[in-house]
Amino acid sequence: MRLFFKRRRDKIQTQQVVWEEQLTSIRPVTCSVCKGESPASEWHMGGQVCPRCGWHAPIGAYYRLSLILDPGSFRELDADLLPADPLDFPGYQNKLTRTETATGMQEAAVSAVGEIDGNRAVFAVLDSSFLMGSMGTAVGEKITRATEYAEKKKLPLVIFAASGGARMQEGILSLMQMAKTASAIQRFQSAGGLYISCLTHPTTGGVTASFASLGDIMLAEPGALIGFAGPRVIEQTIHEKLPAGFQRAEYLLEHGFLDQVVPRSQLRGVLCQLLALHGKGGR
Amino acid sequence: MSTFTPEQKVKLARFPGRPGTADYIANLFTDFFEQRGDRQCRDDSSVLGGIARFHGRPVTVVGHRKGRTLQEKLKYNFGMPGPEGYRKAQRLMKQAEKFGRPIITFIDTPGAYPGKEAEERGQGEAIAQSLALMSSLTVPIIAIVTGEGNSGGALALGVANRVLMLEHAVYSVLSPEGFASILWKDSSRSGEACAVMKLTAQDLRRIGVVQGVLREPEGGAHTDPEAVYRTVDAALVKELNALSRLDGKALVQQRYQLFRAMGNNLPPARKEVI
Numbered sequence: 001m002r003l004f005f006k007r008r009r010d011k012i013q014t015q016q017v018v019w020e021e022q023l024t025s026i027r028p029v030t031c032s033v034c035k036g037e038s039p040a041s042e043w044h045m046g047g048q049v050c051p052r053c054g055w056h057a058p059i060g061a062y063y064r065l066s067l068i069l070d071p072g073s074f075r076e077l078d079a080d081l082l083p084a085d086p087l088d089f090p091g092y093q094n095k096l097t098r099t100e101t102a103t104g105m106q107e108a109a110v111s112a113v114g115e116i117d118g119n120r121a122v123f124a125v126l127d128s129s130f131l132m133g134s135m136g137t138a139v140g141e142k143i144t145r146a147t148e149y150a151e152k153k154k155l156p157l158v159i160f161a162a163s164g165g166a167r168m169q170e171g172i173l174s175l176m177q178m179a180k181t182a183s184a185i186q187r188f189q190s191a192g193g194l195y196i197s198c199l200t201h202p203t204t205g206g207v208t209a210s211f212a213s214l215g216d217i218m219l220a221e222p223g224a225l226i227g228f229a230g231p232r233v234i235e236q237t238i239h240e241k242l243p244a245g246f247q248r249a250e251y252l253l254e255h256g257f258l259d260q261v262v263p264r265s266q267l268r269g270v271l272c273q274l275l276a277l278h279g280k281g282g283r
Numbered sequence: 284m285s286t287f288t289p290e291q292k293v294k295l296a297r298f299p300g301r302p303g304t305a306d307y308i309a310n311l312f313t314d315f316f317e318q319r320g321d322r323q324c325r326d327d328s329s330v331l332g333g334i335a336r337f338h339g340r341p342v343t344v345v346g347h348r349k350g351r352t353l354q355e356k357l358k359y360n361f362g363m364p365g366p367e368g369y370r371k372a373q374r375l376m377k378q379a380e381k382f383g384r385p386i387i388t389f390i391d392t393p394g395a396y397p398g399k400e401a402e403e404r405g406q407g408e409a410i411a412q413s414l415a416l417m418s419s420l421t422v423p424i425i426a427i428v429t430g431e432g433n434s435g436g437a438l439a440l441g442v443a444n445r446v447l448m449l450e451h452a453v454y455s456v457l458s459p460e461g462f463a464s465i466l467w468k469d470s471s472r473s474g475e476a477c478a479v480m481k482l483t484a485q486d487l488r489r490i491g492v493v494q495g496v497l498r499e500p501e502g503g504a505h506t507d508p509e510a511v512y513r514t515v516d517a518a519l520v521k522e523l524n525a526l527s528r529l530d531g532k533a534l535v536q537q538r539y540q541l542f543r544a545m546g547n548n549l550p551p552a553r554k555e556v557i
Contacts, residue, residue, distance in 0.1 A: 080552030086490070087481050137546030144543065166434075166456050168466050171480050172492050173546035175456040178435055179442045180542045182411055183418035187539065190419065206456075208407030209395075209435040214415055228407035228435070229397030233461075237397050247402060257405050 047264045056221045061110035061127035068268045073115035083138040092169040109139045111146035119275035122150035125160040132164030140177025147184040156194040161212035165205015178210035192283035218258045220249035290477040296431040296453045300505040304346030304389040310512045327368030329360045332375045343379035346389030363396035366409035385423040388440040395436030410439045417442035421531025428452045448484040450499040455482035
Protein backbone atom coordinates (compact mmCIF):
# COMPACT_ATOMS: atom_id res chain seq x y z
CA MET A 1 0.00 0.00 0.00
CA ARG A 2 2.64 2.45 1.12
CA LEU A 3 4.73 1.62 -1.91
CA PHE A 4 1.79 2.53 -4.09
CA PHE A 5 1.47 5.95 -2.53
CA LYS A 6 5.17 6.46 -2.94
CA ARG A 7 4.96 5.48 -6.57
CA ARG A 8 2.06 7.83 -7.17
CA ARG A 9 3.82 10.65 -5.36
CA ASP A 10 6.93 10.05 -7.44
CA LYS A 11 4.78 10.09 -10.53
CA ILE A 12 3.18 13.38 -9.62
CA GLN A 13 6.56 14.88 -8.91
CA THR A 14 7.87 13.66 -12.25
CA GLN A 15 4.85 15.20 -13.92
CA GLN A 16 5.53 18.44 -12.12
CA VAL A 17 9.03 18.48 -13.59
CA VAL A 18 7.49 18.01 -17.02
CA TRP A 19 5.05 20.84 -16.37
CA GLU A 20 7.82 23.14 -15.22
CA GLU A 21 9.63 22.46 -18.45
CA GLN A 22 6.50 23.40 -20.30
CA LEU A 23 6.48 26.75 -18.56
CA THR A 24 9.29 27.95 -20.76
CA SER A 25 8.62 25.86 -23.86
CA ILE A 26 7.96 27.72 -27.08
CA ARG A 27 7.05 24.51 -28.93
CA PRO A 28 3.89 25.32 -30.88
CA VAL A 29 0.76 23.37 -29.93
CA THR A 30 -2.17 23.24 -32.35
CA CYS A 31 -5.68 23.63 -30.97
CA SER A 32 -7.94 20.79 -32.07
CA VAL A 33 -10.88 23.20 -32.37
CA CYS A 34 -9.67 26.51 -33.85
CA LYS A 35 -6.54 24.98 -35.43
CA GLY A 36 -4.57 27.98 -34.19
CA GLU A 37 -1.03 27.50 -32.92
CA SER A 38 0.16 28.78 -29.56
CA PRO A 39 3.33 28.10 -27.59
CA ALA A 40 3.14 25.19 -25.14
CA SER A 41 4.00 27.54 -22.29
CA GLU A 42 0.85 29.59 -22.93
CA TRP A 43 -1.29 26.48 -23.02
CA HIS A 44 0.28 25.40 -19.78
CA MET A 45 -0.26 28.71 -18.04
CA GLY A 46 -3.97 28.49 -18.77
CA GLY A 47 -4.32 24.88 -17.57
CA GLN A 48 -4.45 23.53 -21.14
CA VAL A 49 -7.03 26.03 -22.33
CA CYS A 50 -6.44 27.29 -25.88
CA PRO A 51 -5.06 30.84 -25.56
CA ARG A 52 -6.73 31.77 -28.86
CA CYS A 53 -10.26 30.34 -28.73
CA GLY A 54 -10.68 29.31 -25.10
CA TRP A 55 -11.20 25.62 -25.89
CA HIS A 56 -10.88 23.60 -22.71
CA ALA A 57 -8.78 20.64 -23.85
CA PRO A 58 -9.29 17.37 -21.93
CA ILE A 59 -6.68 16.93 -19.21
CA GLY A 60 -5.46 13.97 -17.18
CA ALA A 61 -6.88 13.07 -13.79
CA TYR A 62 -3.70 13.76 -11.79
CA TYR A 63 -3.12 17.03 -13.59
CA ARG A 64 -6.73 18.03 -12.90
CA LEU A 65 -6.25 17.37 -9.20
CA SER A 66 -2.99 19.30 -9.16
CA LEU A 67 -4.87 22.32 -10.56
CA ILE A 68 -7.48 22.43 -7.81
CA LEU A 69 -6.05 20.85 -4.65
CA ASP A 70 -3.91 22.54 -2.03
CA PRO A 71 -0.31 21.46 -2.55
CA GLY A 72 0.56 18.46 -0.42
CA SER A 73 -3.05 17.67 0.53
CA PHE A 74 -3.48 14.90 -2.06
CA ARG A 75 -3.90 11.37 -0.72
CA GLU A 76 -4.99 8.81 -3.26
CA LEU A 77 -7.73 6.28 -2.41
CA ASP A 78 -7.90 2.75 -3.79
CA ALA A 79 -4.79 3.28 -5.89
CA ASP A 80 -4.30 -0.48 -6.09
CA LEU A 81 -7.69 -1.19 -7.66
CA LEU A 82 -7.10 -2.98 -10.95
CA PRO A 83 -9.46 -3.56 -13.88
CA ALA A 84 -10.93 -7.02 -14.41
CA ASP A 85 -11.97 -8.89 -17.53
CA PRO A 86 -15.18 -10.41 -16.16
CA LEU A 87 -16.54 -11.60 -19.50
CA ASP A 88 -13.25 -12.97 -20.88
CA PHE A 89 -13.64 -10.54 -23.74
CA PRO A 90 -11.35 -11.33 -26.68
CA GLY A 91 -8.36 -8.98 -26.79
CA TYR A 92 -9.46 -6.90 -23.77
CA GLN A 93 -6.64 -7.93 -21.45
CA ASN A 94 -4.09 -6.93 -24.10
CA LYS A 95 -5.80 -3.64 -24.66
CA LEU A 96 -5.68 -2.87 -20.95
CA THR A 97 -1.99 -3.68 -20.80
CA ARG A 98 -1.24 -1.53 -23.84
CA THR A 99 -3.26 1.38 -22.44
CA GLU A 100 -1.49 1.11 -19.10
CA THR A 101 1.87 1.27 -20.82
CA ALA A 102 0.80 4.23 -22.91
CA THR A 103 -0.82 6.28 -20.13
CA GLY A 104 0.92 5.11 -16.96
CA MET A 105 -2.55 4.66 -15.45
CA GLN A 106 -4.14 1.42 -14.36
CA GLU A 107 -7.71 2.56 -14.79
CA ALA A 108 -9.74 5.49 -16.07
CA ALA A 109 -10.57 6.85 -12.63
CA VAL A 110 -8.53 8.37 -9.82
CA SER A 111 -10.02 9.00 -6.39
CA ALA A 112 -8.44 10.90 -3.56
CA VAL A 113 -8.93 12.83 -0.37
CA GLY A 114 -7.68 16.36 -0.60
CA GLU A 115 -8.24 19.93 0.47
CA ILE A 116 -9.19 23.12 -1.29
CA ASP A 117 -8.15 26.08 0.76
CA GLY A 118 -8.32 23.86 3.80
CA ASN A 119 -11.78 22.45 2.98
CA ARG A 120 -11.42 18.70 3.04
CA ALA A 121 -13.34 16.62 0.49
CA VAL A 122 -13.31 13.36 -1.43
CA PHE A 123 -12.51 13.73 -5.12
CA ALA A 124 -12.96 11.35 -8.02
CA VAL A 125 -11.77 12.18 -11.52
CA LEU A 126 -12.29 10.29 -14.76
CA ASP A 127 -9.50 10.40 -17.31
CA SER A 128 -10.49 10.35 -20.96
CA SER A 129 -7.01 9.30 -22.06
CA PHE A 130 -7.67 5.83 -20.63
CA LEU A 131 -10.09 4.03 -22.99
CA MET A 132 -12.16 7.20 -23.32
CA GLY A 133 -12.78 7.31 -19.59
CA SER A 134 -15.26 4.51 -20.05
CA MET A 135 -16.88 2.99 -16.98
CA GLY A 136 -16.23 -0.68 -16.41
CA THR A 137 -16.36 -2.60 -13.15
CA ALA A 138 -13.19 -1.09 -11.66
CA VAL A 139 -14.25 2.48 -12.44
CA GLY A 140 -17.73 1.83 -11.03
CA GLU A 141 -16.22 0.26 -7.94
CA LYS A 142 -13.82 3.17 -7.46
CA ILE A 143 -16.59 5.77 -7.72
CA THR A 144 -18.76 3.72 -5.35
CA ARG A 145 -15.96 3.29 -2.83
CA ALA A 146 -15.13 7.00 -2.97
CA THR A 147 -18.81 7.80 -2.35
CA GLU A 148 -19.03 5.34 0.54
CA TYR A 149 -15.80 6.72 1.97
CA ALA A 150 -17.18 10.25 1.81
CA GLU A 151 -20.32 9.06 3.58
CA LYS A 152 -18.36 7.30 6.28
CA LYS A 153 -16.02 10.23 6.90
CA LYS A 154 -18.83 12.80 6.52
CA LEU A 155 -16.94 14.63 3.80
CA PRO A 156 -18.31 16.35 0.69
CA LEU A 157 -17.86 14.56 -2.63
CA VAL A 158 -16.62 16.18 -5.84
CA ILE A 159 -16.59 14.17 -9.07
CA PHE A 160 -15.15 15.29 -12.40
CA ALA A 161 -16.74 13.25 -15.17
CA ALA A 162 -15.16 12.70 -18.60
CA SER A 163 -16.33 9.58 -20.30
CA GLY A 164 -17.51 7.96 -23.48
CA GLY A 165 -19.98 5.96 -21.37
CA ALA A 166 -20.12 2.32 -20.35
CA ARG A 167 -17.13 0.17 -21.25
CA MET A 168 -18.25 -2.22 -23.97
CA GLN A 169 -15.71 -4.94 -23.19
CA GLU A 170 -17.20 -5.51 -19.75
CA GLY A 171 -20.69 -5.71 -21.22
CA ILE A 172 -23.65 -5.96 -18.89
CA LEU A 173 -21.47 -5.51 -15.81
CA SER A 174 -20.53 -2.04 -17.08
CA LEU A 175 -24.24 -1.28 -17.35
CA MET A 176 -24.76 -2.45 -13.78
CA GLN A 177 -22.13 0.06 -12.59
CA MET A 178 -24.68 2.74 -13.48
CA ALA A 179 -27.12 1.28 -10.96
CA LYS A 180 -24.35 0.73 -8.43
CA THR A 181 -22.91 4.25 -8.57
CA ALA A 182 -26.35 5.93 -8.71
CA SER A 183 -27.46 3.92 -5.65
CA ALA A 184 -24.33 4.90 -3.74
CA ILE A 185 -24.80 8.59 -4.60
CA GLN A 186 -28.47 8.43 -3.62
CA ARG A 187 -27.59 6.91 -0.27
CA PHE A 188 -24.82 9.46 0.31
CA GLN A 189 -27.14 12.35 -0.52
CA SER A 190 -30.02 11.16 1.61
CA ALA A 191 -27.59 10.96 4.52
CA GLY A 192 -27.02 14.69 4.06
CA GLY A 193 -23.83 14.58 1.98
CA LEU A 194 -22.98 17.32 -0.50
CA TYR A 195 -22.17 16.05 -3.98
CA ILE A 196 -20.74 18.45 -6.55
CA SER A 197 -20.65 17.05 -10.08
CA CYS A 198 -18.45 18.77 -12.64
CA LEU A 199 -18.90 17.64 -16.23
CA THR A 200 -15.91 17.97 -18.55
CA HIS A 201 -15.40 17.22 -22.20
CA PRO A 202 -16.78 14.75 -23.13
CA THR A 203 -19.37 13.27 -20.76
CA THR A 204 -21.75 10.90 -22.51
CA GLY A 205 -23.62 7.60 -22.31
CA GLY A 206 -23.89 5.61 -19.14
CA VAL A 207 -21.88 8.08 -17.08
CA THR A 208 -24.23 10.94 -17.98
CA ALA A 209 -27.14 8.61 -17.24
CA SER A 210 -25.91 7.76 -13.75
CA PHE A 211 -23.74 9.44 -11.11
CA ALA A 212 -22.65 12.41 -13.26
CA SER A 213 -26.19 13.83 -13.54
CA LEU A 214 -27.07 13.47 -9.87
CA GLY A 215 -25.07 16.31 -8.31
CA ASP A 216 -26.64 18.59 -5.72
CA ILE A 217 -24.62 21.17 -7.60
CA MET A 218 -24.10 20.66 -11.33
CA LEU A 219 -21.12 22.38 -12.95
CA ALA A 220 -19.51 22.03 -16.36
CA GLU A 221 -16.48 23.37 -18.19
CA PRO A 222 -17.09 25.67 -21.17
CA GLY A 223 -17.62 23.90 -24.47
CA ALA A 224 -17.84 20.41 -22.93
CA LEU A 225 -19.93 17.93 -24.90
CA ILE A 226 -22.52 16.46 -22.55
CA GLY A 227 -25.27 14.06 -23.51
CA PHE A 228 -26.69 10.58 -23.36
CA ALA A 229 -26.56 9.59 -27.02
CA GLY A 230 -23.59 10.82 -29.06
CA PRO A 231 -24.23 13.40 -31.81
CA ARG A 232 -23.37 10.89 -34.58
CA VAL A 233 -25.96 8.41 -33.33
CA ILE A 234 -28.61 11.12 -33.09
CA GLU A 235 -27.90 12.37 -36.62
CA GLN A 236 -28.18 8.83 -37.95
CA THR A 237 -31.47 8.34 -36.10
CA ILE A 238 -33.24 11.55 -37.03
CA HIS A 239 -31.56 12.02 -40.45
CA GLU A 240 -30.82 15.67 -39.98
CA LYS A 241 -27.86 17.83 -39.05
CA LEU A 242 -27.73 18.97 -35.44
CA PRO A 243 -27.46 22.70 -34.77
CA ALA A 244 -24.12 24.20 -33.77
CA GLY A 245 -23.55 24.12 -30.03
CA PHE A 246 -25.96 21.19 -29.55
CA GLN A 247 -25.15 19.20 -26.37
CA ARG A 248 -22.47 21.69 -25.36
CA ALA A 249 -22.24 22.89 -21.76
CA GLU A 250 -23.76 26.30 -22.62
CA TYR A 251 -26.69 24.55 -24.32
CA LEU A 252 -27.33 22.41 -21.24
CA LEU A 253 -27.16 25.48 -19.04
CA GLU A 254 -29.81 27.12 -21.21
CA HIS A 255 -32.02 24.03 -20.97
CA GLY A 256 -31.83 23.91 -17.21
CA PHE A 257 -29.51 21.00 -16.53
CA LEU A 258 -26.58 22.89 -15.02
CA ASP A 259 -26.15 25.40 -12.23
CA GLN A 260 -23.20 27.10 -13.86
CA VAL A 261 -20.60 26.79 -16.57
CA VAL A 262 -17.25 27.47 -14.91
CA PRO A 263 -14.00 28.19 -16.75
CA ARG A 264 -11.09 26.04 -15.66
CA SER A 265 -9.24 29.02 -14.25
CA GLN A 266 -12.12 29.70 -11.83
CA LEU A 267 -12.92 26.12 -10.81
CA ARG A 268 -10.80 26.05 -7.71
CA GLY A 269 -12.35 29.28 -6.49
CA VAL A 270 -15.91 28.12 -7.16
CA LEU A 271 -15.33 24.76 -5.46
CA CYS A 272 -13.77 26.53 -2.51
CA GLN A 273 -16.83 28.80 -2.21
CA LEU A 274 -19.28 25.89 -2.45
CA LEU A 275 -17.42 23.72 0.05
CA ALA A 276 -17.25 26.61 2.50
CA LEU A 277 -20.94 27.43 2.04
CA HIS A 278 -21.94 23.86 2.90
CA GLY A 279 -19.59 23.08 5.74
CA LYS A 280 -20.27 19.49 6.70
CA GLY A 281 -23.41 19.33 4.58
CA GLY A 282 -26.76 18.46 6.12
CA ARG A 283 -25.20 16.25 8.75
CA MET B 284 -32.86 -26.25 -22.19
CA SER B 285 -33.07 -25.11 -25.75
CA THR B 286 -30.20 -24.91 -28.17
CA PHE B 287 -30.72 -21.45 -29.62
CA THR B 288 -27.54 -19.47 -30.27
CA PRO B 289 -27.23 -15.99 -28.72
CA GLU B 290 -27.85 -14.48 -32.16
CA GLN B 291 -31.05 -16.52 -32.58
CA LYS B 292 -32.14 -15.47 -29.10
CA VAL B 293 -31.77 -11.81 -30.04
CA LYS B 294 -34.08 -12.40 -33.02
CA LEU B 295 -36.53 -14.30 -30.85
CA ALA B 296 -36.46 -11.61 -28.16
CA ARG B 297 -37.35 -9.02 -30.81
CA PHE B 298 -40.03 -11.10 -32.54
CA PRO B 299 -43.16 -8.92 -32.69
CA GLY B 300 -45.42 -11.88 -31.89
CA ARG B 301 -43.77 -12.30 -28.51
CA PRO B 302 -45.94 -11.27 -25.55
CA GLY B 303 -45.22 -7.70 -24.50
CA THR B 304 -45.97 -5.54 -21.47
CA ALA B 305 -49.57 -4.86 -22.55
CA ASP B 306 -50.20 -8.62 -22.86
CA TYR B 307 -48.75 -9.37 -19.45
CA ILE B 308 -50.84 -6.65 -17.88
CA ALA B 309 -54.00 -7.92 -19.55
CA ASN B 310 -53.41 -11.54 -18.61
CA LEU B 311 -51.76 -11.42 -15.19
CA PHE B 312 -53.55 -8.52 -13.52
CA THR B 313 -57.10 -7.34 -12.91
CA ASP B 314 -58.61 -3.87 -12.47
CA PHE B 315 -55.83 -2.20 -14.46
CA PHE B 316 -56.04 1.58 -14.33
CA GLU B 317 -53.62 3.22 -16.74
CA GLN B 318 -51.81 6.33 -15.52
CA ARG B 319 -50.47 8.68 -18.14
CA GLY B 320 -48.21 11.68 -18.35
CA ASP B 321 -45.17 12.96 -16.53
CA ARG B 322 -47.01 16.10 -15.20
CA GLN B 323 -44.33 18.29 -16.72
CA CYS B 324 -44.38 18.09 -20.45
CA ARG B 325 -46.24 15.22 -22.12
CA ASP B 326 -47.25 11.58 -22.08
CA ASP B 327 -44.69 9.17 -23.49
CA SER B 328 -46.68 6.14 -24.56
CA SER B 329 -43.61 3.94 -25.01
CA VAL B 330 -43.85 3.47 -21.26
CA LEU B 331 -47.08 1.83 -20.13
CA GLY B 332 -47.97 1.91 -16.47
CA GLY B 333 -50.65 2.12 -13.85
CA ILE B 334 -52.30 0.53 -10.87
CA ALA B 335 -53.69 -2.99 -10.94
CA ARG B 336 -54.49 -5.93 -8.74
CA PHE B 337 -52.23 -8.96 -8.64
CA HIS B 338 -54.04 -11.87 -6.98
CA GLY B 339 -56.23 -9.31 -5.28
CA ARG B 340 -53.39 -7.13 -4.01
CA PRO B 341 -52.94 -3.61 -5.44
CA VAL B 342 -49.61 -3.19 -7.21
CA THR B 343 -48.02 -0.65 -9.52
CA VAL B 344 -46.99 -2.01 -12.87
CA VAL B 345 -44.71 -0.28 -15.38
CA GLY B 346 -43.13 -1.51 -18.58
CA HIS B 347 -41.81 -0.65 -22.00
CA ARG B 348 -44.39 -0.93 -24.76
CA LYS B 349 -43.32 -1.71 -28.31
CA GLY B 350 -46.54 -2.40 -30.16
CA ARG B 351 -47.12 -5.04 -32.80
CA THR B 352 -48.45 -3.43 -35.97
CA LEU B 353 -46.56 -0.70 -37.78
CA GLN B 354 -49.07 1.90 -36.60
CA GLU B 355 -48.67 0.80 -33.01
CA LYS B 356 -44.92 0.74 -33.31
CA LEU B 357 -44.88 4.29 -34.61
CA LYS B 358 -47.25 5.39 -31.88
CA TYR B 359 -45.10 3.82 -29.17
CA ASN B 360 -41.84 4.87 -30.83
CA PHE B 361 -40.76 1.21 -31.10
CA GLY B 362 -40.54 0.99 -27.33
CA MET B 363 -37.82 3.65 -27.07
CA PRO B 364 -38.76 6.08 -24.28
CA GLY B 365 -37.71 9.69 -24.05
CA PRO B 366 -37.08 11.42 -20.72
CA GLU B 367 -40.84 11.92 -20.25
CA GLY B 368 -41.31 8.15 -20.25
CA TYR B 369 -38.82 7.71 -17.45
CA ARG B 370 -40.26 10.64 -15.53
CA LYS B 371 -43.71 9.09 -15.84
CA ALA B 372 -42.30 5.85 -14.47
CA GLN B 373 -40.73 7.77 -11.59
CA ARG B 374 -44.03 9.44 -10.80
CA LEU B 375 -45.83 6.11 -10.72
CA MET B 376 -43.17 4.50 -8.58
CA LYS B 377 -43.14 7.34 -6.04
CA GLN B 378 -46.90 6.92 -5.75
CA ALA B 379 -46.49 3.19 -5.29
CA GLU B 380 -44.20 3.89 -2.34
CA LYS B 381 -46.65 6.39 -0.89
CA PHE B 382 -49.48 3.86 -0.95
CA GLY B 383 -47.35 0.86 -0.05
CA ARG B 384 -47.84 -0.95 -3.34
CA PRO B 385 -45.20 -3.37 -4.62
CA ILE B 386 -43.80 -2.47 -8.04
CA ILE B 387 -43.56 -4.86 -10.97
CA THR B 388 -41.68 -3.78 -14.09
CA PHE B 389 -41.50 -5.38 -17.53
CA ILE B 390 -38.37 -4.62 -19.53
CA ASP B 391 -38.49 -4.80 -23.32
CA THR B 392 -36.75 -1.99 -25.20
CA PRO B 393 -34.17 -1.43 -27.93
CA GLY B 394 -32.89 1.37 -25.68
CA ALA B 395 -33.68 4.95 -24.72
CA TYR B 396 -34.52 7.09 -27.75
CA PRO B 397 -31.48 8.90 -29.18
CA GLY B 398 -33.31 11.96 -30.47
CA LYS B 399 -32.79 15.70 -30.45
CA GLU B 400 -35.71 16.57 -28.18
CA ALA B 401 -34.90 13.66 -25.89
CA GLU B 402 -31.42 15.11 -25.34
CA GLU B 403 -32.78 18.63 -24.99
CA ARG B 404 -35.07 17.51 -22.19
CA GLY B 405 -32.39 15.54 -20.37
CA GLN B 406 -32.45 11.89 -21.37
CA GLY B 407 -29.35 11.17 -19.29
CA GLU B 408 -30.65 13.04 -16.27
CA ALA B 409 -34.01 11.25 -16.45
CA ILE B 410 -32.40 7.82 -16.51
CA ALA B 411 -30.00 8.74 -13.71
CA GLN B 412 -32.91 9.94 -11.56
CA SER B 413 -34.79 6.70 -12.23
CA LEU B 414 -31.83 4.63 -11.06
CA ALA B 415 -31.40 6.75 -7.93
CA LEU B 416 -35.12 6.72 -7.16
CA MET B 417 -35.55 2.97 -7.59
CA SER B 418 -32.58 2.34 -5.30
CA SER B 419 -34.31 4.28 -2.53
CA LEU B 420 -37.90 2.96 -2.61
CA THR B 421 -39.19 1.19 0.47
CA VAL B 422 -41.56 -1.17 -1.36
CA PRO B 423 -40.71 -4.48 -3.07
CA ILE B 424 -39.62 -4.15 -6.70
CA ILE B 425 -39.52 -7.05 -9.14
CA ALA B 426 -38.24 -6.57 -12.68
CA ILE B 427 -38.77 -9.06 -15.50
CA VAL B 428 -36.84 -8.84 -18.75
CA THR B 429 -39.38 -10.21 -21.21
CA GLY B 430 -37.84 -9.35 -24.57
CA GLU B 431 -34.74 -7.29 -25.28
CA GLY B 432 -33.27 -5.10 -22.59
CA ASN B 433 -30.73 -2.74 -24.05
CA SER B 434 -28.64 -0.06 -22.36
CA GLY B 435 -29.57 2.46 -19.70
CA GLY B 436 -33.01 2.63 -21.30
CA ALA B 437 -33.69 -0.86 -19.95
CA LEU B 438 -31.85 -0.52 -16.66
CA ALA B 439 -33.95 2.56 -15.83
CA LEU B 440 -36.77 0.13 -14.99
CA GLY B 441 -34.44 -2.54 -13.64
CA VAL B 442 -33.09 -1.52 -10.23
CA ALA B 443 -35.15 -4.14 -8.41
CA ASN B 444 -34.94 -6.50 -5.45
CA ARG B 445 -35.24 -9.39 -7.89
CA VAL B 446 -34.41 -9.29 -11.59
CA LEU B 447 -35.95 -12.17 -13.51
CA MET B 448 -35.58 -13.03 -17.17
CA LEU B 449 -37.46 -15.14 -19.64
CA GLU B 450 -35.40 -18.00 -21.00
CA HIS B 451 -34.87 -16.47 -24.44
CA ALA B 452 -34.83 -12.80 -23.46
CA VAL B 453 -31.60 -10.83 -23.80
CA TYR B 454 -30.17 -8.05 -21.61
CA SER B 455 -27.09 -6.09 -22.56
CA VAL B 456 -25.12 -2.87 -22.27
CA LEU B 457 -26.14 -1.86 -25.79
CA SER B 458 -27.85 -3.42 -28.81
CA PRO B 459 -25.50 -5.84 -30.60
CA GLU B 460 -25.57 -3.46 -33.58
CA GLY B 461 -24.53 -0.48 -31.45
CA PHE B 462 -21.93 -2.60 -29.70
CA ALA B 463 -20.33 -3.68 -32.99
CA SER B 464 -20.49 -0.12 -34.25
CA ILE B 465 -18.67 1.26 -31.20
CA LEU B 466 -16.05 -1.45 -30.87
CA TRP B 467 -15.38 -2.35 -34.48
CA LYS B 468 -16.91 0.62 -36.33
CA ASP B 469 -19.09 -1.86 -38.20
CA SER B 470 -22.69 -2.47 -37.16
CA SER B 471 -23.02 -5.37 -39.61
CA ARG B 472 -20.83 -7.46 -37.30
CA SER B 473 -23.70 -7.66 -34.79
CA GLY B 474 -23.79 -11.46 -35.07
CA GLU B 475 -20.22 -11.62 -33.86
CA ALA B 476 -21.13 -9.20 -31.07
CA CYS B 477 -23.97 -11.46 -29.89
CA ALA B 478 -21.49 -14.28 -29.48
CA VAL B 479 -19.14 -12.37 -27.14
CA MET B 480 -21.53 -10.07 -25.25
CA LYS B 481 -22.88 -12.65 -22.77
CA LEU B 482 -26.39 -11.32 -23.17
CA THR B 483 -28.45 -14.49 -22.70
CA ALA B 484 -30.46 -15.21 -19.58
CA GLN B 485 -28.28 -18.23 -18.85
CA ASP B 486 -25.05 -16.21 -19.01
CA LEU B 487 -26.50 -13.43 -16.88
CA ARG B 488 -27.74 -15.88 -14.27
CA ARG B 489 -24.20 -17.21 -14.03
CA ILE B 490 -22.71 -13.72 -13.66
CA GLY B 491 -25.29 -12.85 -11.00
CA VAL B 492 -27.01 -10.02 -12.87
CA VAL B 493 -30.34 -11.85 -12.87
CA GLN B 494 -31.66 -13.97 -10.03
CA GLY B 495 -34.04 -16.21 -11.89
CA VAL B 496 -34.62 -17.57 -15.39
CA LEU B 497 -38.21 -18.36 -16.37
CA ARG B 498 -38.81 -21.31 -18.71
CA GLU B 499 -40.39 -20.63 -22.08
CA PRO B 500 -42.31 -23.14 -24.19
CA GLU B 501 -40.33 -25.07 -26.80
CA GLY B 502 -39.78 -22.64 -29.69
CA GLY B 503 -40.22 -19.47 -27.65
CA ALA B 504 -42.81 -17.47 -25.71
CA HIS B 505 -44.93 -16.65 -28.77
CA THR B 506 -45.73 -20.31 -29.45
CA ASP B 507 -47.77 -20.67 -26.25
CA PRO B 508 -48.33 -17.32 -24.49
CA GLU B 509 -50.76 -18.87 -21.96
CA ALA B 510 -48.00 -21.11 -20.65
CA VAL B 511 -45.69 -18.10 -20.31
CA TYR B 512 -48.31 -16.14 -18.37
CA ARG B 513 -48.67 -19.07 -15.96
CA THR B 514 -44.90 -19.26 -15.48
CA VAL B 515 -44.51 -15.53 -14.92
CA ASP B 516 -47.51 -15.48 -12.60
CA ALA B 517 -46.09 -18.25 -10.45
CA ALA B 518 -42.69 -16.60 -10.30
CA LEU B 519 -44.21 -13.26 -9.30
CA VAL B 520 -46.30 -14.85 -6.55
CA LYS B 521 -43.25 -16.61 -5.16
CA GLU B 522 -40.98 -13.57 -5.24
CA LEU B 523 -43.61 -11.20 -3.89
CA ASN B 524 -44.32 -13.50 -0.97
CA ALA B 525 -40.64 -13.70 -0.14
CA LEU B 526 -40.11 -9.92 -0.40
CA SER B 527 -43.23 -9.07 1.56
CA ARG B 528 -41.55 -10.46 4.65
CA LEU B 529 -38.97 -7.65 4.54
CA ASP B 530 -39.66 -4.18 5.90
CA GLY B 531 -38.89 -1.01 3.92
CA LYS B 532 -35.41 -0.52 5.29
CA ALA B 533 -34.45 -4.13 4.66
CA LEU B 534 -35.76 -3.91 1.09
CA VAL B 535 -33.61 -0.86 0.36
CA GLN B 536 -30.60 -2.54 1.94
CA GLN B 537 -31.13 -5.81 0.04
CA ARG B 538 -31.44 -3.93 -3.27
CA TYR B 539 -28.32 -1.89 -2.53
CA GLN B 540 -26.29 -4.97 -1.71
CA LEU B 541 -27.54 -6.78 -4.82
CA PHE B 542 -26.19 -4.12 -7.17
CA ARG B 543 -23.24 -3.25 -4.94
CA ALA B 544 -21.91 -6.76 -5.46
CA MET B 545 -22.09 -6.65 -9.25
CA GLY B 546 -18.65 -6.51 -10.79
CA ASN B 547 -16.70 -6.06 -7.57
CA ASN B 548 -14.78 -9.26 -8.15
CA LEU B 549 -11.60 -7.41 -9.10
CA PRO B 550 -8.10 -8.84 -9.30
CA PRO B 551 -5.84 -8.48 -6.24
CA ALA B 552 -3.39 -5.60 -6.12
CA ARG B 553 -0.13 -6.21 -7.90
CA LYS B 554 3.09 -6.66 -6.01
CA GLU B 555 5.03 -3.49 -6.57
CA VAL B 556 8.51 -3.65 -7.96
CA ILE B 557 10.42 -0.47 -7.34
